[in-house]
Amino acid sequence: MPRSIRVEQMLDAAVGVFSAAGYHAASMDDIAERAGISKPMVYAYLGTKEELFIACVHREGTRLMEAIVAATALQVPPDEQLWRGLRAFFTFVGDHRDGWAVLYRQARGQERFAAELAEMRARMVEVVAGLLARVIAAGGRRPRPAELTPMAYALVGAGESLADWVVDHPSEPPETTATRLMNFVWLGAGELLRGATWRPPVTPE
Amino acid sequence: MPRSIRVEQMLDAAVGVFSAAGYHAASMDDIAERAGISKPMVYAYLGTKEELFIACVHREGTRLMEAIVAATALQVPPDEQLWRGLRAFFTFVGDHRDGWAVLYRQARGQERFAAELAEMRARMVEVVAGLLARVIAAGGRRPRPAELTPMAYALVGAGESLADWVVDHPSEPPETTATRLMNFVWLGAGELLRGATWRPPVTPE
Amino acid sequence: MPRSIRVEQMLDAAVGVFSAAGYHAASMDDIAERAGISKPMVYAYLGTKEELFIACVHREGTRLMEAIVAATALQVPPDEQLWRGLRAFFTFVGDHRDGWAVLYRQARGQERFAAELAEMRARMVEVVAGLLARVIAAGGRRPRPAELTPMAYALVGAGESLADWVVDHPSEPPETTATRLMNFVWLGAGELLRGATWRPPVTPE
Amino acid sequence: MPRSIRVEQMLDAAVGVFSAAGYHAASMDDIAERAGISKPMVYAYLGTKEELFIACVHREGTRLMEAIVAATALQVPPDEQLWRGLRAFFTFVGDHRDGWAVLYRQARGQERFAAELAEMRARMVEVVAGLLARVIAAGGRRPRPAELTPMAYALVGAGESLADWVVDHPSEPPETTATRLMNFVWLGAGELLRGATWRPPVTPE
């Protein structure tokens, strides 16, 4: 059995166990058993538990990123691009629930993986911010990075949260969820790029 | 020393240790020591490590909820109410950074705490959905729960994600963060309740 | 049961296991079991395996040193002092075979304990060299440290080796072994301090 | 490549790794890699790790013995013969510092190798006792085995210990070390074979 396949199997198992039990509670024994392989092999192929986890984060993160990038490569109007990105996101999360859990629940909980996460997050935000920037540029305004980043954060968070909600509504197709989020967010963005601004209220406390 | 005060002290210690070290890395020894009490006492008063953690999540969650409810009790325009709720949220997270924010991250990583979290989130969503409902009602439209709930989910998720972002930008006052989110979301909501709808694109795949 | 006694029991067990199995092959399980105690207690009282071993070396080394120092404290002629020191040495080795093994077999094999050993060795050599120095001084000559140290080494080595030999002749009392070594060594020393010197031969190779 | 050469190469590698890392810390992987051969080959040619180590001790011990025997074959006065033997010993240890000296230290620490060591030491003692016997015979006295053997033991031990000391003083040439030991020991032996005897003291305890 070729080495690369073995590695994929092990990563599959690891992602499954990590996402179900959490980084700490996951045991290398469990992972090895689930991969149908002996523990020393896991160490031989993928190193330490920490390294193994990082490998998981990398693989899942890359997959997600590729899915989104592929989905937004088409030359279509900016809003449609954004929608396609969201749809790809919800599709991925629906299909790789475990991978998503590893990325966004486990990794965030462990200070240790801050570097890894920062990198993934940077790539993610870059993609999302890129989408938003194109939107804003299309509206004739100049995108300001200092605003783009928190916006991207908010969008990703909203998506993540909706992904959770979808868990209890498994019959909802990704298209619908993406449209929900677009409806909630896009119209606001549209306003924004028409120059509207919401201002904090002045009611005395 | 009355029992209730002891319990509070222990919870304080536990929240501190849990948030600093993470759920697993936190040891009952550390918690007991930090509480200035012996370990068996911790077990006597608050039970298992798991139960202790849940108690922490409960207390912090309740405090957050109370802060938001108090902030939105004022009779002001709906958008201002929402903004005040957001501001209360970011204020709380900012003030209890090593409290709730991290506890929440920890809790999300462990399937064990899914029930606790679901409950907390449900309470949160209920509050937010209530705010949105008032907004929509004020706009003269009839709120449809089937749409309200996912909307609230998205908003809560965006808030949580921004709260994360704020951790790395501690100098930003809660007002600013709240306004950021309002600007991103409210205008869209405003459009929505004026009846506008964004429709999925028709570009052939 | 008082703590200090527990510690002594654990050190007894550790010395026994270390000397029989060697540092690496000795398992903390074995040590704990032999001490009639649970493993975590060993860690609680004496720390890491490495620290435990060092504690053993310290205790045995100190005991040996004290025995020799006590034996040589009497105001008697230098040769008798030396003999008494040797007798104390063989007595100790006979009575604490395990302790001696830990000191001179185990510790020497592990690079890790170089610092510990250097200290013990320094104390040992100091004692022995002190004896020799007094001898030489009694002979009216000025002791030269540069020669004393290797002399002390040779003496300790000879003693150690004889101690091994004694293992196969358990009926021989320490007095006799000490006298053997004195006969082998003292007469030479006597010659030395009368100014005699053996010179390397000049036979052409 | 002939089998015997392969074996020598493997033993070279093994001696290097064993002496550098110690018996336990040395891994069969390291040894195989250093020998430029695969691990199963090591097992095929030299068996278990334990057997491999014993083979190392054997080879090095034999080499040492041969060096000493060769050095003492010359027809020279008995004291010179002894000195030449010592010089050969210190020369060998100096040249194979990471070989025999450390192997010997390692072997002494493990009860497993007691048999091997006993044998080596017996051969060594036999050689030394032979030297001493010739000396005594040359002095016109009849050698008494019961005294020869412990004497030889003491001498061998003193030599081993000085060899250790030499490790920390690499600049000292073997001649000097041999002379040191002769000076410490030979004069005494000379006295002995002139019939002198040191008697235990009579000071009351």
Next chain:
DNA sequence: TATGAATGAGCCTTCATTCAT
């Protein structure tokens, strides 16, 4: 003959949890 791949077994260490006082 030669090896890449695989594993059983074990060791150090930690910690949640509970008695005995």
Next chain:
DNA sequence: AATGAATGAAGGCTCATTCAT
């Protein structure tokens, strides 16, 4: 009520040893 002392149970990691090729 309060605690010092004690332990069962795991978990990460390594390595000597052996098949299948």
